[in-house]
Amino acid sequence: MTATQAETIAVTDRITLRAVEERYTAELHNLVTKNRAWLRTAFDWAQYVGTEDDTRRNVQSNQMLHQRGYAKMYLIFQDDVLAGVLSFNAIEPTNKTGYIGYWLDEAHQGKGILSHALQAFMRYYAERGEIRRFVIKCRVDNVRSNKVALRNGFVLEGCLREAEFLNGHFDDVNTYAKIVSL
Secondary structure, three states, X not given: OOHHHHOEEEXXXXXXXXXXXXXXXXXXXXXXXXXXXXXXXXXXXXXXXXXXXXHHHHHHHHHHHHHHOOOEEEEEEEOOEEEEEEEEEEEEOOOOEEEEEEEEOHHHOOXXXXXXXXXXXXXXXXXXXXXXXXXXXXXXXXXXXXXXXXXXXXXXXXXXXXXXXXXXXXXXXXXXXXXXXX
């Protein structure tokens, strides 16, 4: 069993974060497919997920990055049902900085799942001494994502003008950060 196979972060009695594994490929692909329409409004990558093999390649790549410590991808489960993804899209080990990405199945949104998962995720990595500066970058127009950052104690550090290309145009991106020192 590899380190990622055993890696689970308990969030609540109903919510867990499980490190990405190939055995979740079909479930993850089905969730992306189910949410494709709204995912395309928020993420450029959603348009490139076609087949389950595309998802499998993504999972395999993320497993390798996870094991090497360059990124971390977790699947959010509520009552053993896959509900979304929470990850460090990039990690700067020397600076102890992690860049957070996330999305939830539409049916699971608005229930506090993401905030609970985010708090447990940050606590886990802060307690291990691996990450102390947590960063969320989100499009200015993505109201829900901006609210997640603010609701979880992140501070707006600035706005990057025309920093993200999505659906044929460049959007402004807010950068939030939270420093957790133990």
